[in-house]
Amino acid sequence: MTPHTDAQPTDAQTAAARPPAARPAAIALPGRPCSIAAALQILGEKWALLAVRELFYGNHRFDRIARNTGAPRDRLTARLRALEEAGVVERRAYSERPPRYEYHLTEAGRDLAPLTQALLAWGDRWVSPEPPVVLHHHPGHPDGSEDPDDADDHGHPLDAAWTCRTCGVEVHSPDLSLEVRSPGWDHRGPAVPGDGAGTAR
Numbered sequence: 001m002t003p004h005t006d007a008q009p010t011d012a013q014t015a016a017a018r019p020p021a022a023r024p025a026a027i028a029l030p031g032r033p034c035s036i037a038a039a040l041q042i043l044g045e046k047w048a049l050l051a052v053r054e055l056f057y058g059n060h061r062f063d064r065i066a067r068n069t070g071a072p073r074d075r076l077t078a079r080l081r082a083l084e085e086a087g088v089v090e091r092r093a094y095s096e097r098p099p100r101y102e103y104h105l106t107e108a109g110r111d112l113a114p115l116t117q118a119l120l121a122w123g124d125r126w127v128s129p130e131p132p133v134v135l136h137h138h139p140g141h142p143d144g145s146e147d148p149d150d151a152d153d154h155g156h157p158l159d160a161a162w163t164c165r166t167c168g169v170e171v172h173s174p175d176l177s178l179e180v181r182s183p184g185w186d187h188r189g190p191a192v193p194g195d196g197a198g199t200a201r
Helices: 011-016 035-043 046-056 062-069 073-085 113-126
Strands: 089-095 100-105
Touching: 035 046, 046 062, 046 073, 046 089, 046 100, 046 113, 062 073, 073 089
Parallel strands: none
Antiparallel strands: 089 100
16 A cells, blocks of 8 residues: 555644644543543554654655555555644655655654654663664754764764753652642542542652
């Protein structure tokens, strides 16, 4: 099966054009109301995240994404379509005859960069004997590219930290507390009136 190539605008393309103030409707899921669960409805299958990885690596054609992920073509087609419908990727035409499309990350897709970097760092530390790839940081280059006029500008290996934008301090898990805002829930689960539940640390 090959990727869909119809030229009609999709719901995802319409969603990508909505103003930043507009927010998606809540996804009805069993269990605790949670943005992690809602995100995993879209991203919680490995072919979806591996397709996003390839787009970050600059591979936008279906054949390259399929080759580099190892995904079955029908599964990859379904994952890309779901990502498009969710507003994470968009298709852009690169050929009219025959109609052919590339996949590109939307703003929502580009916001997944910290997630993919965190998975890469975790895999390097806990799973891979040697890092298969290394991210390089190029300060001062908005797109992270090397300066063609500076042959010595190879950047440096990225060692990213999780930093609070409010106070500028590096974040560590023991420093965090949880404020549950979903009505009828606390950090332990469905709230029971009068059981004295509070903020979790």
